[in-house]
Amino acid sequence: xxxxxxxxxxxxxxxxxxxxxILVLGCKGCVTVCCAGGxxxxxxxxxxxxxxxxxxGRKVITIEASTELQCEPESIRPILEKMAxxxxxxLSMACGAxxxxxxxxxxxxxxxxxxxxxxxxxxxEHGVWTEACLAxxxxxxxxxxxxxxxxxxxxxxxxxxxxxxxxGKCEVSKDQPCAWQEIYxxxxxxxxxxxxxxxxxVKDWPxxxxxxxxxxxxxVETT
Amino acid sequence: MSFRESLxxxxxxxxxxxxxxxxxDVEHLLKAADxxxxxxxxxxxxxxxxxxxxxGSMAFSHLLTDMGIDxxxxxxxxxxxxxxxxSDLLSAWVLGIRNxxxxxxxxxxxxxxxHAKPVFDLxxxxxxxxxxxxxxxxxxxxxxxxxxxxxxPGAVVNPGADNEAALDLQIMKMEKKIExxxxxxxxxxxxxxxxxxxxxxxxxGFKVPIIGGVILLKSAGMARFMNKNVxxxxxxxxxxxxxxxxxxxxxxxxxxAARIVKRLKNLCQGVHIMALGWEKMIxxxxxxxxx
Amino acid sequence: xxxxxxxxxxxxxxxxxYAAADLxxxxxxxxxxxxxxxxxxxxxxxxxNHILMALExxxxxxxxxxxxxxxxxxIRGNYKAEKRVQYVKDLLSEINIEPERVQMYFMSAAExxxxxxxxxxxxxxxxxxGHSPLNKSRS
Numbered sequence: 001x002x003x004x005x006x007x008x009x010x011x012x013x014x015x016x017x018x019x020x021x022i023l024v025l026g027c028k029g030c031v032t033v034c035c036a037g038g039x040x041x042x043x044x045x046x047x048x049x050x051x052x053x054x055x056x057g058r059k060v061i062t063i064e065a066s067t068e069l070q071c072e073p074e075s076i077r078p079i080l081e082k083m084a085x086x087x088x089x090x091l092s093m094a095c096g097a098x099x100x101x102x103x104x105x106x107x108x109x110x111x112x113x114x115x116x117x118x119x120x121x122x123x124x125e126h127g128v129w130t131e132a133c134l135a136x137x138x139x140x141x142x143x144x145x146x147x148x149x150x151x152x153x154x155x156x157x158x159x160x161x162x163x164x165x166x167x168g169k170c171e172v173s174k175d176q177p178c179a180w181q182e183i184y185x186x187x188x189x190x191x192x193x194x195x196x197x198x199x200x201x202v203k204d205w206p207x208x209x210x211x212x213x214x215x216x217x218x219x220v221e222t223t
Numbered sequence: 224m225s226f227r228e229s230l231x232x233x234x235x236x237x238x239x240x241x242x243x244x245x246x247x248d249v250e251h252l253l254k255a256a257d258x259x260x261x262x263x264x265x266x267x268x269x270x271x272x273x274x275x276x277x278x279g280s281m282a283f284s285h286l287l288t289d290m291g292i293d294x295x296x297x298x299x300x301x302x303x304x305x306x307x308x309x310s311d312l313l314s315a316w317v318l319g320i321r322n323x324x325x326x327x328x329x330x331x332x333x334x335x336x337x338h339a340k341p342v343f344d345l346x347x348x349x350x351x352x353x354x355x356x357x358x359x360x361x362x363x364x365x366x367x368x369x370x371x372x373x374x375x376p377g378a379v380v381n382p383g384a385d386n387e388a389a390l391d392l393q394i395m396k397m398e399k400k401i402e403x404x405x406x407x408x409x410x411x412x413x414x415x416x417x418x419x420x421x422x423x424x425x426x427x428g429f430k431v432p433i434i435g436g437v438i439l440l441k442s443a444g445m446a447r448f449m450n451k452n453v454x455x456x457x458x459x460x461x462x463x464x465x466x467x468x469x470x471x472x473x474x475x476x477x478x479x480a481a482r483i484v485k486r487l488k489n490l491c492q493g494v495h496i497m498a499l500g501w502e503k504m505i506x507x508x509x510x511x512x513x514x
Numbered sequence: 515x516x517x518x519x520x521x522x523x524x525x526x527x528x529x530x531x532y533a534a535a536d537l538x539x540x541x542x543x544x545x546x547x548x549x550x551x552x553x554x555x556x557x558x559x560x561x562x563n564h565i566l567m568a569l570e571x572x573x574x575x576x577x578x579x580x581x582x583x584x585x586x587x588x589i590r591g592n593y594k595a596e597k598r599v600q601y602v603k604d605l606l607s608e609i610n611i612e613p614e615r616v617q618m619y620f621m622s623a624a625e626x627x628x629x630x631x632x633x634x635x636x637x638x639x640x641x642x643x644g645h646s647p648l649n650k651s652r653s
Contacts, residue, residue, distance in 0.1 A: 009608035163381035
């Protein structure tokens with residue numbers, strides 16, 4: 001999932017300073033799972049905004065809503081269109097992709113990000129998320145026993161470890177295991193240590209922004 | 224004799240190391256190099272060692288060539304992408320640099336600019352492959368070069384990896400480096416000779432010269448620091464005790480280093496002495512070791 | 515300020531503090547009339563938003579009264595409540611509201627006196643902090 005964190009209130013309150021009618025828009029996708037921008041967090045943030053304004057004696061109207069997937073135009077269009085004249089600004093609690101989808105669909109509305117989008121990651125336990133995928137566009141997990149060296153090796157090395165690990169930990173952090181030692185153990189367990197001997201890899205980095213096209217799915221041109 | 228000729232002659236090799244500092248002052252380094260120039264086959268010049276911003280390896284390597292010393296230009300993948308690495312190698316060649324040591328490099332968080340963007344576009348293995356390609360007259364993208372270098376590429380290996388997985392991985396990577404063109408290896412500092420011998424037994428079949436690393440122990444404190452902080456370096460307790468018990472630290476340090484060099488003579492093809500500022504002691508170490 | 519009578523919401527666990535409140539009542543132990551008890555099946559059910567709603571809707575203080583540590587009927591509910599109370603305190607600090615307005619207490623069903631003492635302690639504490647900035651209109 002995409003993992004995000006709410007921005008500090010001071011920053012958020014500064015962003016919405018000029019506005020009185022705010023649509024706080026959550027997303028029921030990734031950011032619900034990582035407890036950053038789902039319906040619950042929409043309620044929390046809206047309450048905090050109202051409490052802040054009440055203290056300051058300033059008016060505010062918060063509308064609370066959540067889309068199924070804010071990165072998916074079909075899921076946001078009905079909600080935002082229906083209420084278009086009820087809000088002046090959208091405070092999006094989705095990831096950066098969600099925020100940009102809203103901005104693209106509603107070019108006449110200002111959209112503000114309530115979250116900082118951190119990474120594509122997994123839950124280690126409830127309340128702890130770690131980065132797992134850099135979306136490099138050329139997956140090597142099949143050769144590395146499902147442990148990503150591009151993400152989990154601090155140097156993103158593809159041809160084995162550097163010499164910096166000590167006691168199985170990365171030179172960058174004593175809390176981080178050496179990804180290549182983890183790969184070694186996993187491949188050994190799977191009887192696939194020979195995978196380590198494949199010919200050297202050089203990563204061809206993708207050009208950003210990325211774009212994936214499936215012609216078979218695109219709209220058909222007639223006439 | 225150039226380093227390549229020494230290597231090909233099969234003689235026991237001696238290399239040393241200088242690390243340019245932060246700033247433009249190079250006088251003391253040139254002096255240190257001058258003291259040892261007649262006793263070594265080549266001098267390594269480090270590339271922003273420990274990720275600390277310093278004077279560059281290429282410029283100082285070039286200064287060494289002016290003194291008639293054959294430098295080993297250390298190059299890491301930490302700070303440059305493949306464009307810069309290839310370009311710097313061509314530049315190094317025209318400046319008279321003939322030997323390159325390809326390294327992955329420490330992570331920037333280890334140094335004094337911890338938030339610098341880490342590059343690592345190429346690692347030590349792909350860096351070696353790229354050097355081979357330049358030598359053959361082409362760049363990484365397959366474009367032909369007008370005038371090709373003829374570098375002697377080398378690499379490093381850490382024989383003191385502290386567990387089986389780490390050691391197996393080091394040896395696998397060493398094989399990859401050989402396939403990618405490494406013509407010699409320099410190692411991390413060796414103190415535990417028995418452990419090093421076990422390592423040598425595993426890799427001697429590769430038939431690539433190994434130059435064993437020796438760091439002059441300056442004090443017991445330094446030994447303890449390395450044990451704690453330098454991956455793959457382990458100074459055995461009796462050696463630390465020798466340093467604690469001695470009255471003359473310099474004399475003891477030279478004696479210990481000479482003892483290690485003597486034993487390495489029977490195990491590998493050379494020694495790489497890292498004096499860390501005590502370069503003037505290197506001749507004494509070599510004398511005592513009978514080299 | 516002298517005659518400020520705070521309004522305090524108490525999220526009270528069915529298995530302990532709610533029974534303790536009963537015991538205080540049947541034992542004729544006096545406690546301040548400022549508290550409003552909301553009975554919950556377990557303090558683990560109390561969410562961040564519940565506490566915020568109570569504050570937004572006019573409470574000058576809120577506390578959660580769960581079982582003694584190690585005695586939660588649902589094993590961990592009171593520990594979870596404690597962490598959420600801390601989280602709410604941090605949120606309040608972010609919008610410059612005194613985090614002391616929200617507290618966590620632990621007590622057993624047998625502690626009628628403690629229930630009364632906590633009610634008194636919290637009432638006194640909120641009196642010292644003063645009106646909730648969200649509720650200046652109420653006297």
